[in-house]
Amino acid sequence: xxxxxxxxxxxxxxxxxxxxxxxxxxxxxxxxxxxxxxxxxxxxxxxxxxxxxxxxxxxxxxxxxxxxxxxxxxxxxxxxxxxxxxxxxxxxxxxxxxxxxxxxxxxxxxxxxxxxxxxxxxxxxxxxxxxxxxxxxxxxxxxxxxxxxxxxxxxxxxxxxxxxxxxxxxxxxxxxxxxxxxxxxxxxxxxxxxxxxxxxxxxxxxxxxxxxxxxxxxxxxxxxxxxxxxxxxxxxxxxxxxxxxxxxxxxxxxxxxxxxxxxxxxxxxxxxxxxxxxxxxxxxxxxxxxxxxxxxxxxxxxxxxxxxxxxxxxxxxxxxxxxxxxxxxxxxxxxxxxxxxxxxxxxxxxxxxxxxxxxxxxxxxxxxxxxxxxxxxxxxxxxxxxxxxxxxxxxxxxxxxxxxxxxxxxxxxxxxxxxxxxxxxxxxxxxxxxxxxx
Amino acid sequence: xxxxxxxxxxxxxxxxxxxxxxxxxxxxxxxxxxxxxxxxxxxxxxxxxxxxxxxxxxxxxxxxxxxxxxxxxxxxxxxxxxxxxxxxxxxxxxxxxxxxxxxxxxxxxxxxxxxxxxxxxxxxxxxxxxxxxxxxxxxxxxxxxxxxxxxxxxxxxxxxxxxxxxxxxxxxxxxxxxxxxxxxxxxxxxxxxxxxxxxxxxxxxxxxxxxxxxxxxxxxxxxxxxxxxxxxxxxxxxxxxxxxxxxxxxxxxxxxxxxxxxxxxxxxxxxxxxxxxxxxxxxxxxxxxxxxxxxxxxxxxxxxxxxxxxxxxxxxxxxxxxxxxxxxxxxxxxxxxxxxxxxxxxxxxxxxxxxxxxxxxxxxxxxxxxxxxxxxxxxxxxxxxxxxxxxxxxxxxxxxxxxxxxxxxxxxxxxxxxxxxxxxxxxxxxxxxxxxxxxxxxxxxxxxxxxxxxxxxxxxxxxxxxxxxxxxxxxxxxxxxxxxxxxx
Numbered sequence: 001x002x003x004x005x006x007x008x009x010x011x012x013x014x015x016x017x018x019x020x021x022x023x024x025x026x027x028x029x030x031x032x033x034x035x036x037x038x039x040x041x042x043x044x045x046x047x048x049x050x051x052x053x054x055x056x057x058x059x060x061x062x063x064x065x066x067x068x069x070x071x072x073x074x075x076x077x078x079x080x081x082x083x084x085x086x087x088x089x090x091x092x093x094x095x096x097x098x099x100x101x102x103x104x105x106x107x108x109x110x111x112x113x114x115x116x117x118x119x120x121x122x123x124x125x126x127x128x129x130x131x132x133x134x135x136x137x138x139x140x141x142x143x144x145x146x147x148x149x150x151x152x153x154x155x156x157x158x159x160x161x162x163x164x165x166x167x168x169x170x171x172x173x174x175x176x177x178x179x180x181x182x183x184x185x186x187x188x189x190x191x192x193x194x195x196x197x198x199x200x201x202x203x204x205x206x207x208x209x210x211x212x213x214x215x216x217x218x219x220x221x222x223x224x225x226x227x228x229x230x231x232x233x234x235x236x237x238x239x240x241x242x243x244x245x246x247x248x249x250x251x252x253x254x255x256x257x258x259x260x261x262x263x264x265x266x267x268x269x270x271x272x273x274x275x276x277x278x279x280x281x282x283x284x285x286x287x288x289x290x291x292x293x294x295x296x297x298x299x300x301x302x303x304x305x306x307x308x309x310x311x312x313x314x315x316x317x318x319x320x321x322x323x324x325x326x327x328x329x330x331x332x333x334x335x336x337x338x339x340x341x342x343x344x345x346x347x348x349x350x351x352x353x354x355x356x357x358x359x360x361x362x363x364x365x366x367x368x369x370x371x372x373x374x375x376x377x378x379x380x381x382x383x384x385x386x387x388x389x390x391x392x393x394x395x396x397x398x399x400x401x402x403x404x405x406x407x408x409x410x411x412x413x414x415x416x417x418x419x420x421x422x423x424x425x426x427x428x429x430x431x432x433x434x435x436x437x438x
Numbered sequence: 439x440x441x442x443x444x445x446x447x448x449x450x451x452x453x454x455x456x457x458x459x460x461x462x463x464x465x466x467x468x469x470x471x472x473x474x475x476x477x478x479x480x481x482x483x484x485x486x487x488x489x490x491x492x493x494x495x496x497x498x499x500x501x502x503x504x505x506x507x508x509x510x511x512x513x514x515x516x517x518x519x520x521x522x523x524x525x526x527x528x529x530x531x532x533x534x535x536x537x538x539x540x541x542x543x544x545x546x547x548x549x550x551x552x553x554x555x556x557x558x559x560x561x562x563x564x565x566x567x568x569x570x571x572x573x574x575x576x577x578x579x580x581x582x583x584x585x586x587x588x589x590x591x592x593x594x595x596x597x598x599x600x601x602x603x604x605x606x607x608x609x610x611x612x613x614x615x616x617x618x619x620x621x622x623x624x625x626x627x628x629x630x631x632x633x634x635x636x637x638x639x640x641x642x643x644x645x646x647x648x649x650x651x652x653x654x655x656x657x658x659x660x661x662x663x664x665x666x667x668x669x670x671x672x673x674x675x676x677x678x679x680x681x682x683x684x685x686x687x688x689x690x691x692x693x694x695x696x697x698x699x700x701x702x703x704x705x706x707x708x709x710x711x712x713x714x715x716x717x718x719x720x721x722x723x724x725x726x727x728x729x730x731x732x733x734x735x736x737x738x739x740x741x742x743x744x745x746x747x748x749x750x751x752x753x754x755x756x757x758x759x760x761x762x763x764x765x766x767x768x769x770x771x772x773x774x775x776x777x778x779x780x781x782x783x784x785x786x787x788x789x790x791x792x793x794x795x796x797x798x799x800x801x802x803x804x805x806x807x808x809x810x811x812x813x814x815x816x817x818x819x820x821x822x823x824x825x826x827x828x829x830x831x832x833x834x835x836x837x838x839x840x841x842x843x844x845x846x847x848x849x850x851x852x853x854x855x856x857x858x859x860x861x862x863x864x865x866x867x868x869x870x871x872x873x874x875x876x877x878x879x880x881x882x883x884x885x886x887x888x889x890x891x892x893x894x895x896x897x898x899x900x901x902x903x904x905x906x907x908x909x910x911x912x913x914x915x916x917x918x919x920x921x922x923x924x925x926x
Contacts, residue, residue, distance in 0.1 A: 007794075011793075029690070030690070031781040036783075038778055040778065044529070050549045051549040051550070052549060054547050054550055055538070056533045076497075078531070084508040085501040086715075089715075091714070091716065096901070096903060097505040097895065099898075100503035101716045105716075107450060107451050110914075113914070119915075126579060126719075128761060155761070157758050164758065167589070240475065240478050241481075263535060263765075264550045264763065265764070266762060267765040267766075285717065290908035291904050291907065293901035296901075305909075308578070308613075311614075313617040315614040318579075321577060321707070321719070339485040339487060341465045344467065347472055350473045351470065355471075
């Protein structure tokens with residue numbers, strides 16, 4: 001008798017079918033319409049064949065960014081998150097035998113707090129877009145005002161997510177424009193709109209076009225008491241003024257640049273930080289320090305009364321799953337790079353961006369916004385961007401993101417991203433290739 | 439099972455003094471030049487400066503102080519903590535996955551799109567739905583997507599329906615997701631652990647948009663009146679939402695489509711064994727019947743003229759919930775699991791999960807009371823109420839004591855309709871020997887001295903954690919901890 005038969009006998013049942021006798025006949029279905037199983041050897045071979053139809057940025061040079069970057073990742077990151085004690089573990093509600101992960105999350109919170117100069121960082125949300133959505137909902141709990149203000153020059157996919165997260169609140173989204181001269185947010189328009197009843201203002205630094213907001217220090221004064229949500233690229237914070245220093249109430253960001261793969265769009269890491277006065281309105285899990293029964297330093301998940309498993313329909317958010325493993329990856333990345341390495345990476349990206357913009361301008365192409373910024377810049381070509389993009393593929397290069405469908409007022413614009421791997425030769429080759437297909 | 443966990447007094451990263459001075463510590467070269475940002479320049483940045491040799495020690499030691507599926511059984515009800523096949527990790531780490539950008543031209547990502555397309559089709563077949571979007575990044579986001587789809591559906595029909603019904607035994611995310619989509623939530627008291635059909639009939643009027651159910655429910659009971667429930671809802675023009683958290687119980691036996699549901703979310707990290715990651719990442723695809731298909735998030739992966747494409751031209755779509763297409767790395771792992779199990783393998787998994795659950799329930803029913811005692815599906819709920827009133831030992835005490843035996847405790851105090859609830863889901867992966875061990879441990883624990891249980895666990899690096907103090911002190915960073923003398 002095999003073990004299944006022994007167990008059935010113990011239960012007084014004749015067959016496995018008896019275990020399902022409570023499912024009425026009219027609900028019964030057959031097996032799902034899926035092929036029979038493959039051995040590991042066959043599955044690996046099949047999957048590799050299918051995935052071979054992808055072209056990775058290890059094969060073609062890629063100049064796509066717009067929120068996800070092909071940055072350098074130290075080897076230690078994968079070694080740590082590949083430890084099965086971490087990646088196969090459950091959410092650390094049972095803190096006594098989950099101190100390892102709890103401490104790792106606490107370290108992530110601590111380093112992100114330093115990077116953003118904010119008091120509290122949660123243990124992560126799904127991605128950068130849903131983090132803005134959660135921030136918008138949180139603003140509606142903090143302040144009156146029927147509008148949440150966002151920039152026109154912003155990733156359209158993020159706008160769509162915000163609209164969805166605000167659907168239940170009655171708050172509408174309104175857009176403020178950008179200066180045609182600088183590509184930066186139009187602060188005057190922002191001031192007017194904030195004065196007309198807004199529950200929150202979302203500002204990006206750097207913005208979608210890769211530009212820093214030069215008057216960022218004035219924004220707080222301009223919008224008065226309206227909660228300020230800053231959207232950041234966390235890697236840029238190694239070199240640029242952090243949002244805690246310009247009066248942000250909430251900080252959100254896409255954590256992908258901190259040592260995570262591109263992964264065709266996910267899993268990424270939603271960064272969420274806020275001032276301590278707002279912590280009880282914050283979504284998501286958070287780890288706090290405490291002691292155990294012997295008075296020894298310990299960590300546990302805390303302030304759970306905000307969350308869905310306790311508060312149900314009155315929770316600050318429905319969020320349950322987060323991106324813990326990726327917050328650990330980001331944390332290992334930050335530690336391995338250290339302050340110096342992180343600054344080198346951020347400075348290199350800024351420097352490569354400036355060099356590339358200059359090289360395109362010298363080659364006679366239009367780079368409309370020349371201010372300082374991070375990762376990307378706008379390039380205007382003679383041909384439509386889709387043409388450039390198609391032609392670049394022949395040269396084994398993946399062009400920047402066409403902007404003509406997103407910001408048509410910019411004409412034949414596209415958004416090109418640099419990274420810290422690029423060198424002078426690659427920049428020259430890039431400009432030459434674009435010039436030849438333009 | 440004899441359990442002991444590594445017990446390192448591992449400092450926080452900021453307390454380690456081991457400067458990064460070796461060749462292997464240099465990750466990136468100093469740049470050739472700098473751009474001048476003036477007042478925008480950051481003034482100071484204080485991250486730890488630790489040599490990789492000490493970093494690795496730190497992370498290895500901390501990982502040894504973390505219990506995981508690869509260490510032993512997890513009894514967590516409604517969490518389906520299965521083994522995560524290692525091959526999936528290898529596949530997801532390939533450069534053809536890790537280094538493809540979501541905005542690449544579609545002709546350069548045909549492999550990824552094909553996997554998404556095939557996975558959607560497999561999920562349709564498993565659930566009995568007509569179309570699936572893989573975009574939601576977790577189960578709760580899948581629920582939220584489902585609620586937004588319901589909203590869009592009624593708005594399109596010109597109907598104003600503002601209420602969602604959920605049983606009082608529902609997962610907390612159900613009412614939270616409905617509320618987030620702008621619905622008023624009404625919780626329905628259960629009757630004998632099931633939906634009270636009489637009460638439901640009285641509760642459904644023209645303001646009710648949908649009911650959110652999981653079947654089998656959180657007590658592990660199959661809602662036998664599901665057909666009548668569907669009739670009541672559909673007769674009044676309302677929808678049925680299926681919470682797929684418990685889908686591991688039913689594959690190949692029935693499916694939400696057959697039971698009359700209109701919208702379904704899946705928890706790929708449950709049914710399809712993607713790693714839990716200490717809380718995430720997960721994936722929560724949402725499936726619908728044909729009349730709701732046009733409301734699914736954009737883009738939809740389509741196959742036309744021999745190639746895969748992303749279709750954004752869907753005017754009735756609810757839009758987006760995630761920047762790109764969801765957690766592709768997780769979708770790929772779930773797809774790997776599905777093709778390796780195949781149709782029969784998935785069915786066998788459900789059968790074994792239900793067999794294990796019923797076996798363990800009967801094994802422990804001499805010690806613990808099991809309300810609504812009859813056939814269960816993938817999970818069951820035992821109660822420590824009688825033990826508590828007799829000996830003052832709570833569900834919490836028992837669960838903490840299980841840790842001393844290397845068993846991850848069940849979900850406790852849920853569902854709230856059972857006193858001192860221990861919600862147990864063994865999954866299909868546990869052998870009979872392991873189940874027998876667990877049954878023995880649970881039986882012994884129930885009669886151990888109360889004091890031993892109140893102070894459990896005893897085998898871990900830390901004793902019972904003071905959670906009340908954590909909530910009161912609100913120390914979230916090492917900077918705050920330093921200001922309090924490092925908590926030592």
